[in-house]
Amino acid sequence: MKKISKVEERGNKMLGAIIGDIVGSIYEWNNIKTKDFPFFSDKCFFTDDTVMTLAIAEGIVNGGNDKNFIDSMKYFGRKYPNAGYGGNFKIWLSSNDSLPYNSYGNGSAMRVSATAWSADTIDEVEKLAEKTAKVTHNHPEGIKGAIATAACVFLARSGKSKNYIKEYIENKYGYDLNRTLDEIRPSYSFDVSCQGTVPEAIVAFLESKDFEDAIRNAISLGGDSDTLAAITGSIAEAAYDIPDEIKEKALEILDSFLKSKYLAFYEMFPKVSDYYE
Secondary structure (H helix, E strand, O other), rough: OOOOOOOOOOOOHHEEEEEEEHHHHHEEEEEEOOOOOOOOOOOOOOOHHHHHHHHHHHHOOOOOOHHHHHHHHHHHHHOOOOOOHHHHHHHHHHOOOOOOOOEEEEEHHHOHHHHHHHHOOOOHHHHHHHHHHOOOOOOOHHHHHHHHHHHHHHHHHOOOOOOHHHHHHHHHHOOOOOOHHHHHHHHHOOEEEEEOOHHHHHHHHHHOOOOHHHHHHHHOOOHHHHHHHHHHHHHHHHHOOOHHHHHHHHHHHHOHHHHHHHHOOOOOOOHHHHHHH
């Protein structure tokens, strides 16, 4: 297998979401309100956030249309039936019916990051992100959460400043990004909605100083820890270098099937540097 170490340029195309999911996995039902915790532990594992992130990537590799996304998510979901899916999504996975169910859950946002690495313009990214959301999460908030997350990733990988990203998201998507982590943290509780997760995850990135710090910020809020950290991580990887030891530890936790799907997507698209002027 190709060694994933010292990957060219910054970012690893979806690995940020996977790392956030794995690190946050043990805190979803055991929230902590501090940044002081072991980054990885022997109890960390991948959840539905990782599985569906890679399912969306596979859908893009296979053509990027609605059927590709539906088929890929159903295949991956049935292969990993106990990964921790929400109730309605779990019903959708097992059903022969493929119609969306008007969800505004944060699943549309946690799985979307591949779209930002597979298109060349912000418009293309946002349209593709919408497509990945609406096959299940066709509520306006479910769609908005996915598009806003993908836009953040694309803007960060394009070298835009945090102020630019903040203003873009506030102006286009109406999220309140003016609260600080210290203001959010005391009263923040478990919330599986896009509108109660995506703005907080973006703020965790905006206040970060490096990749690891961004993940710690997200988990320190409590709430749906693995999904918060997956969304924050997907943005942070596009802005920062990820230390090799963190990349390699996360890849060790994936099984061979998921690792192969990650590599297939990673190798399909150009280097990040190809998009820099």
